[in-house]
Amino acid sequence: MIKLIAICLVLCTVSAQIPTKVSEINIKDPGFTSLASNFYKNQKRNAVLLTTFGVTGLDSIYQISFQNEDLSKPQATAFDTKSIWPNQADYYEQYQLIVEAGGFFPNPSKATGDINIYQVNDDGQITNKIKVSKDKKNFFYHKAMLVDLNGDGLPDILAARAQKSVFSSSGELIWLENKGNFQFEEHLLTSGPDVFFIFVDLDNDGKQEVVAAQYFSKELAIYTCQQSNWSLCNSSNIQKTLIDNTIGSLFNLELTDLNGDGKKELLVTNNSASGNGQVFIYEIPENYQTGKFIKHPLGSTYKPSLALLPGRGAPGTASSFTLEGSKQKYIIVSGDDAGVVRLLIPQGGSFNYKEVVLCESKNNNTIGEVAHGDFNKDGFIDLVIPFYAEGKVEIWSFKNQQQEVTQQNQDQESILSYFDYLESSLIRFIKELIKKLTNQI
Numbered sequence: 001m002i003k004l005i006a007i008c009l010v011l012c013t014v015s016a017q018i019p020t021k022v023s024e025i026n027i028k029d030p031g032f033t034s035l036a037s038n039f040y041k042n043q044k045r046n047a048v049l050l051t052t053f054g055v056t057g058l059d060s061i062y063q064i065s066f067q068n069e070d071l072s073k074p075q076a077t078a079f080d081t082k083s084i085w086p087n088q089a090d091y092y093e094q095y096q097l098i099v100e101a102g103g104f105f106p107n108p109s110k111a112t113g114d115i116n117i118y119q120v121n122d123d124g125q126i127t128n129k130i131k132v133s134k135d136k137k138n139f140f141y142h143k144a145m146l147v148d149l150n151g152d153g154l155p156d157i158l159a160a161r162a163q164k165s166v167f168s169s170s171g172e173l174i175w176l177e178n179k180g181n182f183q184f185e186e187h188l189l190t191s192g193p194d195v196f197f198i199f200v201d202l203d204n205d206g207k208q209e210v211v212a213a214q215y216f217s218k219e220l221a222i223y224t225c226q227q228s229n230w231s232l233c234n235s236s237n238i239q240k241t242l243i244d245n246t247i248g249s250l251f252n253l254e255l256t257d258l259n260g261d262g263k264k265e266l267l268v269t270n271n272s273a274s275g276n277g278q279v280f281i282y283e284i285p286e287n288y289q290t291g292k293f294i295k296h297p298l299g300s301t302y303k304p305s306l307a308l309l310p311g312r313g314a315p316g317t318a319s320s321f322t323l324e325g326s327k328q329k330y331i332i333v334s335g336d337d338a339g340v341v342r343l344l345i346p347q348g349g350s351f352n353y354k355e356v357v358l359c360e361s362k363n364n365n366t367i368g369e370v371a372h373g374d375f376n377k378d379g380f381i382d383l384v385i386p387f388y389a390e391g392k393v394e395i396w397s398f399k400n401q402q403q404e405v406t407q408q409n410q411d412q413e414s415i416l417s418y419f420d421y422l423e424s425s426l427i428r429f430i431k432e433l434i435k436k437l438t439n440q441i
């Protein structure tokens with residue numbers, strides 16, 4: 001074993017930055033996390049938001065802060081203990097509002113989800129919870145964002161919702177028009193988007209597009225509003241451009257310039273129970289409506305444990321960040337039901353990454369969504385890793401970096417070192433045998 005590790009050290013050490021674990025807290029069923037910048041406005045301090053969910057019972061949303069900005073002293077406080085399967089809690093510093101989106105189908109009593117807004121004061125206390133969506137039976141929400149769609153100065157909500165039964169599934173993109181005083185009016189934009197989407201300007205023409213990672217309908221697609229703005233759009237004037245419908249259920253996506261060449265790419269994950277879920281990059285053509293997207297699969301695939309249970313799949317999210325000294329971005333992948341977190345380290349060249357396992361959970365059981373950011377504003381990126389099945393949350397940081405000794409994606413390397421290990425054991429065994437024999441003689 002020592003030999004194996006030693007070989008790996010020699011073979012695998014590259015100039016890479018690898019974070020280390022700083023602390024952990026016990027929280028039951030931790031699922032989704034996000035960085036809340038300047039959540040404590042008066043003190044200009046950040047928080048981490050965390051949602052929990054279970055098939056039965058009520059769920060919670062926590063704010064995590066760090067005493068004296070010390071990551072080894074995390075403090076978690078639940079500000080809502082009566083939430084229903086929250087899939088997202090995102091903080092909007094500009095408005096001092098948290099947007100929560102929830103519901104999921106495995107429990108019929110939780111299948112009708114909703115969108116709630118929480119008002120946050122300058123001390124980081126939640127002062128009000130307002131439900132802003134109207135229930136639509138069996139439709140649940142994974143993504144809702146605050147954006148002023150009609151340009152009247154009031155933030156509206158753009159959201160996707162989905163419905164899933166044994167017989168059918170469907171998705172809808174809606175917007176909730178902010179009429180003032182937290183009164184919202186619902187408008188249907190189009191069908192299609194179901195779980196995750198981003199609202200971005202893909203072609204830099206000043207107008208946003210919706211790019212949707214469709215889980216149930218298994219499409220990666222762009223929606224373009226042909227009116228002057230999205231508040232004037234509906235299904236008769238929203239145009240759909242299909243990027244890919246060959247990769248199964250899509251889970252998550254991000255628009256970002258990964259290789260630092262000034263052009264943005266799409267970073268995407270698909271999610272599968274069969275063990276072939278993966279992370280990939282799509283290069284975006286000059287004209288996204290007529291050009292070709294070039295796809296690059298990254299790293300190894302993700303195999304969920306207990307894959308026969310309903311709703312299992314892997315991987316979860318992939319997201320990117322910049323570390324000092326690297327023009328190209330690092331990527332962190334949450335394994336979801338594969339129970340692993342992997343770091344993809346850029347190797348130069350085009351979309352060439354080295355894969356490192358940061359951590360695994362017991363029996364490879366579920367790990368939730370990892371968030372990154374400089375939580376304590378010390379200049380180093382930090383991570384929050386929710387070990388869903390183990391009931392704990394770990395805080396990691398790039399401040400104290402480790403040498404790379406974790407296992408590699410290169411099967412070849414492990415096989416080589418394994419053979420090397422076998423060979424050396426065999427040689428040792430023969431040597432000892434000879435020694436014993438000669439002693440006897």
Ligand SMILES: *[C@@H]1O[C@H](CO)[C@@H](O)[C@H](O)[C@H]1NC(C)=O
Nearest residue numbers: 149150151152228229231232
């Ligand atoms: C969008 O359209 C509405 C209705 O015509 C108009 O009042 C608003 O100013 C427009 N907003 C933007 C951002 O162009």
Ligand SMILES: *[C@@H]1O[C@H](CO)[C@@H](O)[C@H](O)[C@H]1NC(C)=O
Nearest residue numbers: 227231232233234235236237
């Ligand atoms: C769709 O939008 C167009 C342009 O804003 C409008 O004229 C039309 O009435 C809308 N259709 C529906 C069904 O709302």
Ligand SMILES: *[C@@H]1O[C@H](CO)[C@@H](O)[C@H](O)[C@H]1NC(C)=O
Nearest residue numbers: 247248270272276277278297
């Ligand atoms: C996920 O994407 C990978 C890479 O393109 C592909 O090999 C795999 O078949 C996809 N999974 C499913 C379930 O389609």
Ligand SMILES: *[C@@H]1O[C@H](CO)[C@@H](O)[C@H](O)[C@H]1NC(C)=O
Nearest residue numbers: 303338339340360362363364
């Ligand atoms: C967890 O999954 C990894 C592959 O990512 C595998 O090498 C390892 O043996 C698994 N561990 C357990 C305890 O199942």
Ligand SMILES: [Ca+2]
Nearest residue numbers: 148150152154
């Ligand atoms: Ca508005």
Ligand SMILES: [Ca+2]
Nearest residue numbers: 201203205207
């Ligand atoms: Ca655009």
Ligand SMILES: [Ca+2]
Nearest residue numbers: 257259261263
């Ligand atoms: Ca690029």
Ligand SMILES: [Ca+2]
Nearest residue numbers: 374376378380
């Ligand atoms: Ca930090």
